[in-house]
Amino acid sequence: MATTPRKSRTLFPRAGHNHAQCVSAALAAAAALCERDGQRLTPLRQRVLELVWSSHQPIGAYAILDQLKGDGRSAAPPTVYRALEFLLERGLVHRIESLNAFIGCPAPGVEHPVQFLICRRCGTTAEIDDRRVADAIGKSASERGFTVERRVIEVSGLCLHCQDGKGRSRAHA
Amino acid sequence: MATTPRKSRTLFPRAGHNHAQCVSAALAAAAALCERDGQRLTPLRQRVLELVWSSHQPIGAYAILDQLKGDGRSAAPPTVYRALEFLLERGLVHRIESLNAFIGCPAPGVEHPVQFLICRRCGTTAEIDDRRVADAIGKSASERGFTVERRVIEVSGLCLHCQDGKGRSRAHA
DNA sequence: CAAGGAGTGCTACAATATAACATCTGTTGT
DNA sequence: ACAACAGATGTTATATTGTAGCACTCCTTG
Numbered sequence A, B: 001m002a003t004t005p006r007k008s009r010t011l012f013p014r015a016g017h018n019h020a021q022c023v024s025a026a027l028a029a030a031a032a033l034c035e036r037d038g039q040r041l042t043p044l045r046q047r048v049l050e051l052v053w054s055s056h057q058p059i060g061a062y063a064i065l066d067q068l069k070g071d072g073r074s075a076a077p078p079t080v081y082r083a084l085e086f087l088l089e090r091g092l093v094h095r096i097e098s099l100n101a102f103i104g105c106p107a108p109g110v111e112h113p114v115q116f117l118i119c120r121r122c123g124t125t126a127e128i129d130d131r132r133v134a135d136a137i138g139k140s141a142s143e144r145g146f147t148v149e150r151r152v153i154e155v156s157g158l159c160l161h162c163q164d165g166k167g168r169s170r171a172h173a
Numbered sequence C: 001c002a003a004g005g006a007g008t009g010c011t012a013c014a015a016t017a018t019a020a021c022a023t024c025t026g027t028t029g030t
Numbered sequence D: 001a002c003a004a005c006a007g008a009t010g011t012t013a014t015a016t017t018g019t020a021g022c023a024c025t026c027c028t029t030g
Helices: A019-037 A043-052 A061-070 A077-089 A131-143 B019-037 B043-052 B061-070 B077-089 B131-143
Strands: A093-096 A101-104 A115-119 A125-128 A147-158 B093-096 B101-104 B115-119 B125-128 B147-158
Touching (some): A043 A061, A043 A101, A061 A077, A077 A093, A093 A115, A115 B131, A131 B115, A131 B131, A147 B131, B077 B101
Antiparallel strands (some): A115 A125, A147 B147, B115 B125
16 A cells, blocks of 8 residues: 555645655655555566656656666666556556646555646646546546546646746746 | 537547548538638648548558558658648648557537547547546546646547447548 | 748757667576 | 576666657738
């Protein structure tokens, strides 16, 4: 069972929070989950997960690749995409389709039809799990005889902080 | 005002419907809308719109490009992307982020936070406009102080017909 | 007919993603 | 110990999707 506090799934990440805690919690949860399932969280996979968790902004595969190269490690696109595939399959990261980018999942190992709130100014992206949204989509689909398998729900706009005009802008991107 | 019947926005496209009517209605609605707004629906733009409407399945930019070349017309990627940009800006087509593909909008010129139901077997994609879904997302976002600007809601699964095992599979794609 | 703008043609390139095969590494059965 | 195997990673090449930038045409307008 993941030990990530529920708050991180329901609140928008604050600007000043201790992000090192997010990272270490995510790595610990990932290790536990892989252990439980008999999967190998290799150093490469762990490093990619750590890079994805380097912020609460989605990160592109090639940005991850650049970081890996910076490690002194040998790396090419498949290096990154294979690690991401592993992490995606286990729900440790999510793919943001509208950005071609990836973000860490704060609640891996739990079934959750997820939605994302993406601030276009600071880039901060919150994973939320609102049952009302999932229910509304489920009803809408079933009324049309449609069986839902996968949901892509990505909402862009401005987070509270950036509406104030106080938000820091997107980190060098 | 678009003359497209409301049904096409709320029902899943039937396999045997008269698709030529969809196409001609879409082209007529587009011409009317552009006329109204003083925009030019050039032959190229009209042809791209027609190709997008060639089915109720999303079509990729390079598939459109191939068709244009088949016309005997000179065409390169920017040819297609510029036409698509024009059509997207006017709401005549939508982009399906999870497929990197485009589909015609049956209700252009009308504000509508839209959702897509995408059948993974036959590829048929329905544009629906369920206020409950939009409302649920709006509430969920506003409770978190988030201002919604853009919604990407793409639901994949199986349409009624394909659950029966009667669905034809995706047209050569 | 000069000037300007919108639309398109064209070349090159950027950004994202995958195929295919080689190599390494750790485990397992003998 | 060692052969055999499977999973993971390295490596090269290539596929797919999308843009930048500039030239040219055509039409409008003064």
